[in-house]
Amino acid sequence: MKRTKRGLTAAALCALVTLSGCQSQSASQATPVPETTAAQQETATAVSAAGTSDLFSDRDLAGTYDESQAVQIQLNGDSAACDSAAVTIQNGQITIGAEGVYLISGTLTDGQIIVNAGDTDKVQLVLAGADITSSTSAAIYALEADKVFVTLAEGTENTLTNGGEYIAIDDNNIDAVIFAKTDLTLNGSGSLTINAQAGHGVVSKDDLVITGGSYTITAASHGLSGKDSIAIAAGTFTITSGKDGIHAENSDDLTLGTLYIADGSFSIHAQGDGVSAQGALQIDGGTFDLTTGEGSASVTFTTDDTFDRGGGWTEQTQTTTEEDTTSQKGIKGESTFTINGGTFTVDTVDDCLHAGGDMLLADGTFTLNSGDDAVHCDAALTIQSGTFTIPYCYEGIEGLSITIEDGIFDIVSSDDGLNAAGGADSSGFGGFGGRPQDTFASDSDSFIIINGGTFTVTSSGDCIDSNGDLTINGGTLTLTFNGAGDTALDCDGTYTNNGGDLTTNDGSESNPGQMGGGMGGGMGGQRPDRQQSGTQQAPAGT
Numbered sequence: 001m002k003r004t005k006r007g008l009t010a011a012a013l014c015a016l017v018t019l020s021g022c023q024s025q026s027a028s029q030a031t032p033v034p035e036t037t038a039a040q041q042e043t044a045t046a047v048s049a050a051g052t053s054d055l056f057s058d059r060d061l062a063g064t065y066d067e068s069q070a071v072q073i074q075l076n077g078d079s080a081a082c083d084s085a086a087v088t089i090q091n092g093q094i095t096i097g098a099e100g101v102y103l104i105s106g107t108l109t110d111g112q113i114i115v116n117a118g119d120t121d122k123v124q125l126v127l128a129g130a131d132i133t134s135s136t137s138a139a140i141y142a143l144e145a146d147k148v149f150v151t152l153a154e155g156t157e158n159t160l161t162n163g164g165e166y167i168a169i170d171d172n173n174i175d176a177v178i179f180a181k182t183d184l185t186l187n188g189s190g191s192l193t194i195n196a197q198a199g200h201g202v203v204s205k206d207d208l209v210i211t212g213g214s215y216t217i218t219a220a221s222h223g224l225s226g227k228d229s230i231a232i233a234a235g236t237f238t239i240t241s242g243k244d245g246i247h248a249e250n251s252d253d254l255t256l257g258t259l260y261i262a263d264g265s266f267s268i269h270a271q272g273d274g275v276s277a278q279g280a281l282q283i284d285g286g287t288f289d290l291t292t293g294e295g296s297a298s299v300t301f302t303t304d305d306t307f308d309r310g311g312g313w314t315e316q317t318q319t320t321t322e323e324d325t326t327s328q329k330g331i332k333g334e335s336t337f338t339i340n341g342g343t344f345t346v347d348t349v350d351d352c353l354h355a356g357g358d359m360l361l362a363d364g365t366f367t368l369n370s371g372d373d374a375v376h377c378d379a380a381l382t383i384q385s386g387t388f389t390i391p392y393c394y395e396g397i398e399g400l401s402i403t404i405e406d407g408i409f410d411i412v413s414s415d416d417g418l419n420a421a422g423g424a425d426s427s428g429f430g431g432f433g434g435r436p437q438d439t440f441a442s443d444s445d446s447f448i449i450i451n452g453g454t455f456t457v458t459s460s461g462d463c464i465d466s467n468g469d470l471t472i473n474g475g476t477l478t479l480t481f482n483g484a485g486d487t488a489l490d491c492d493g494t495y496t497n498n499g500g501d502l503t504t505n506d507g508s509e510s511n512p513g514q515m516g517g518g519m520g521g522g523m524g525g526q527r528p529d530r531q532q533s534g535t536q537q538a539p540a541g542t
Contacts, residue, residue: 075106135163152190281333299371415461
């Protein structure tokens with residue numbers, strides 16, 4: 001049962017984003033077409049409804065309990081009191097050995113709750129004014145059960161703390177304030193403060209599900225971490241983390257490590273990525289305020305490269321440091337990446353939105369400040385709608401191919417506003433398992449298709465740059481370039497305007513790329529130095 005359920009959850013997440021991925025043509029197979037079909041336009045609406053019932057059980061969503069049936073555990077300083085035979089108490093260690101509902105209140109100054117039940121048992125821990133500190137381990141450790149629920153009782157404030165180190169108590173590498181070898185659900189309507197002076201805030205080595213509650217998490221490493229998957233239906237989250245704010249990764253199975261967010265409020269300041277998933281990532285809604293590192297203001301763009309009209313860009317020597325391998329992106333998905341809606345305010349050292357596979361942005365409101373690309377996709381990027389305000393970035397929107405159906409775009413970029421690029425792009429910092437970031441398939445066709453939308457682009461590079469064809473079927477575009485050796489429009493393939501209302505400050509709409517552009521992204525795969533304040537200097541790339 002347990003194995004089947006986990007497989008279903010992972011499969012449901014993959015199915016959600018696989019369906020979304022149908023919107024983005026693989027760049028290696030794509031043939032530019034003038035318009036999007038009605039079926040394509042409807043699919044994004046269907047994505048949210050497909051399969052979400054498999055992600056959250058009724059009990060996950062309810063967040064309730066029957067107090068009359070609950071076992072009472074009263075915490076008393078360095079010990080606790082309970083009259084149930086299913087609970088053993090020894091030296092501040094409280095072990096729960098059977099299925100049931102356990103109502104926990106009071107203060108435990110140095111101890112922990114351990115769940116060690118049968119492998120088909122479901123155990124619900126209700127925190128009702130509980131304050132638990134473990135100086136050397138997890139405050140809550142779910143060792144064995146089918147599933148463990150941590151429910152925050154209505155109107156209560158709860159606190160879980162680790163004292164700054166983890167000393168082994170068994171063969172497991174316990175490294176979080178809440179550490180679960182089981183499936184783990186956090187729900188209810190109360191509040192929980194998690195202080196992880198060492199390690200992570202919450203870790204599930206299976207599926208992590210959150211359906212409600214208010215969470216304030218301060219963690220030396222990741223804030224929330226799920227190995228097989230993370231699924232969030234709702235909740236309020238304030239996360240300060242030394243690594244990723246929310247992190248899904250399974251190094252043993254690359255099809256897992258999936259992330260799904262239906263709704264919620266997220267305020268995250270991470271020294272790694274704000275939100276990251278090794279597997280498929282999908283966000284249907286919510287409010288996101290994400291900052292990584294010291295934000296985009298810590299990165300300045302210099303233009304030490306010089307343009308030689310006879311020979312193109314002169315390559316400059318780049319210097320990187322060990323810190324450059326740290327990924328500090330806003331939302332990162334290494335597989336398919338889908339956003340169906342939400343409000344996003346993102347300020348990052350690296351890319352704001354980053355996809356290692358196809359990316360679909362169906363709708364949403366985005367304010368993006370980036371020390372690199374505001375939106376970056378290693379494969380096919382499709383934007384169906386949304387409002388994009390990008391006041392600071394190296395490049396605004398970048399993908400192997402870009403298809404835009406509609407939307408409002410206000411972009412100010414140091415280099416290209418929109419860039420469809422082939423070949424290698426070494427921008428960005430490290431990925432999962434040290435995998436290189438921003439690597440395009442060099443044998444695939446790049447193209448840009450704009451079917452509609454309103455664009456105001458001011459760029460020191462090309463406003464729109466395609467290493468392949470550029471097709472404009474509609475929309476209103478006002479393009480201003482401020483750089484030397486660049487143009488408002490630049491394409492290496494065929495340029496076609498079938499009805500777009502296009503205004504440039506250099507006349508390149510009639511002769512794209514002939515004012516010094518058309519150089520395969522303008523710089524032959526090298527971008528100007530990006531200086532990060534402090535000891536860090538950002539790496540080179542396109």
